[in-house]
Amino acid sequence: MRVYSLRSGEDSMDLMLDKTVSAEHPIESKFTGDSKITVWTPPILYxxxxxxxxxxxxxLTGHPIISEKVKNILFPIIAEEIECLPLAHPELKLFMLNITNVIDCVDYSRSVIKLTGKGNFARFIKQVFDFSKIPEKTYMFKIKETAIIQVFVTDKFKELVELHGLKGLDFSEVYDSAFTADKEEEQERNYQAALDSIERSKGIEFSYDEARILMEQGKAVASGKWRMQLDENGELWIADLTPALLYDWGQPIYIPPVLMLLQWHEVEKSEINL
Structure with a gap:
């Protein structure tokens, strides 16, 4: 089994809530898996x-929204896991999904969490599922730890989306049941070996400011797991090496201060794969 974090892709339309919608409306409440259908009235979105x-x-809040076409496909199959809450839109028939299927399936023996100062759960640093606790016929679910902000879907959901040619989801974040503890340890060893290789092969090091000058001359620079380079339009791209030994590229809104403190060295420019 594979599990994905449900995300709308960059090519999906953006919606915004009408300013006249009351702050007391259920759309502004926390979606933790409780039913909302009996207190719901369609809020206006544009x-x-x-x-x-x-x-x-x-x-904006990350609550999943689907079109009427998607509802007609999904709801007959996964009605026990979701509520389809109608929205008022001037052009489209849209629905917000309230996922009521909350499963206790985190493998805490392999997961790493960050706690608040009071010792409460804050976030996952590393999240691993116990797939034996996810029923085979599951399509969509939440976990109690992140129910407010995150929805998960299984490969059954992905297959359903692809079967009907539905577009606009990003299935890039994957949790795989085949990724056992032994494979995880092997991946960590390979990742550390890759970082060690980068460290051994680096040349002359220089500051962040000097790195920016080199990039403006068409060069690429690296420091540990990080890489930076400019594209053909002069836009800055930053990547970090993932445990899968692939560089995850993105355009920063701001420069993380930690990067300004690192020592950099020149590397060959990479093809930016998104």
């Missing part, structure tokens, strides 16, 4: 950016 797809529009 299109902020049309983009390419509208099967799975993006909404």
């Amino acid at each position: 299109t902020n950016n049309k983009r390419k797809y509208n099967d799975f529009p993006r909404y």
